[in-house]
Amino acid sequence: MKRATRFILSALMTLALLAGWTQTAYAALGVDNVTPGTVVNNTATTLTITGTDFDATAVVLLDGFGALATSFLNSQTLTAVVPAGVPVGDYTLRVTTSAPDSQAWPGALHVTAPTPTS
Numbered sequence: 001m002k003r004a005t006r007f008i009l010s011a012l013m014t015l016a017l018l019a020g021w022t023q024t025a026y027a028a029l030g031v032d033n034v035t036p037g038t039v040v041n042n043t044a045t046t047l048t049i050t051g052t053d054f055d056a057t058a059v060v061l062l063d064g065f066g067a068l069a070t071s072f073l074n075s076q077t078l079t080a081v082v083p084a085g086v087p088v089g090d091y092t093l094r095v096t097t098s099a100p101d102s103q104a105w106p107g108a109l110h111v112t113a114p115t116p117t118s
Contacts, residue, residue, distance in 0.1 A: 031103045039111055044081055047079065050076055054072060087111065091110075
């Protein structure tokens with residue numbers, strides 16, 4: 001029975017290859033740095049995100065807030081705009097692409113209120 005099972009599996013794999021079925025290989029998405037790490041919430045601020053294997057479908061999100069306007073510069077650099085009015089707090093920054101995974105960096109962004117003036 002084991003030989004028959006191996007033969008059938010081998011035959012099915014061969015047919016799949018002949019039919020043109022392939023498995024898509026995705027590179028390892030990674031986030032290495034986010035600058036600046038602290039922003040004031042009374043003005044829009046552009047973040048620079050560096051990492052690996054970004055693509056033109058990349059979107060930067062702040063967990064608990066949502067998607068940011070994201071620009072793809074190259075496979076190692078994205079920019080994203082944090083709009084004015086984001087609530088004060090610490091945010092996990094997440095990068096998603098067309099690959100089935102995402103990369104999160106907990107505490108990557110600290111949003112503060114403006115310093116009061118006297």
